[in-house]
Amino acid sequence: MIVKVVNKSKHQLPEYQTESSAGLDLRANIEDKITLKPLQRALVPTGLFMELAQGHEAQIRPRSGLAYKHGITVLNSPGTIDADYRGEIKILLVNLSEEEFVIEDGERVAQMVIAKHEQIQWLPVDTLEDSTRSAGGFGSTGKK
Numbered sequence: 001m002i003v004k005v006v007n008k009s010k011h012q013l014p015e016y017q018t019e020s021s022a023g024l025d026l027r028a029n030i031e032d033k034i035t036l037k038p039l040q041r042a043l044v045p046t047g048l049f050m051e052l053a054q055g056h057e058a059q060i061r062p063r064s065g066l067a068y069k070h071g072i073t074v075l076n077s078p079g080t081i082d083a084d085y086r087g088e089i090k091i092l093l094v095n096l097s098e099e100e101f102v103i104e105d106g107e108r109v110a111q112m113v114i115a116k117h118e119q120i121q122w123l124p125v126d127t128l129e130d131s132t133r134s135a136g137g138f139g140s141t142g143k144k
């Protein structure tokens with residue numbers, strides 16, 4: 001799939017790490033380092049602008065290594081980039097660790113997955129067809 005992109009960052013366009021991976025690593029495009037204290041959040045610019053085809057979205061997700069080693073995650077995960085959005089893609093990071101974390105320019109801070117989504121039409125009805133689960137949820141099936 002071809003996606004139009006304007007790259008105003010100092011960095012190369014994100015590339016897949018392997019042909020079979022879904023996530024494109026996104027790099028911070030910043031003039032000065034950003035220091036995230038515990039529980040602090042920051043909107044990190046990427047310098048990337050995209051034009052997605054209708055019926056598609058981009059999801060901004062955390063990188064598992066940053067989350068595991070440093071408690072750095074995407075606060076609104078998965079962030080949603082709409083097909084009609086023409087602004088700069090930004091990443092909302094939060095530091096869930098007890099130590100401060102420094103984001104450097106060019107650092108791969110999140111990953112982006114482009115996905116198709118359905119376009120639905122509501123069909124208002126009075127009742128829904130029953131199912132085995134019915135209204136059970138939130139642990140209704142137990143632990144094991």
Ligand SMILES: O=c1ccn([C@H]2C[C@H](O)[C@@H](COP(=O)(O)OP(=O)(O)OP(=O)(O)O)O2)c(=O)[nH]1
Pocket residue numbers: 060076078079080081082083085088089090091092
């Ligand atoms: O992690 C994100 C999430 C969103 N956006 C941009 C693209 C998206 O299309 C737009 C709006 O996002 P969203 O719909 O999540 O924001 P909202 O809080 O509902 O605001 P809006 O009223 O602008 O829709 O902001 C980002 O750059 N990064």
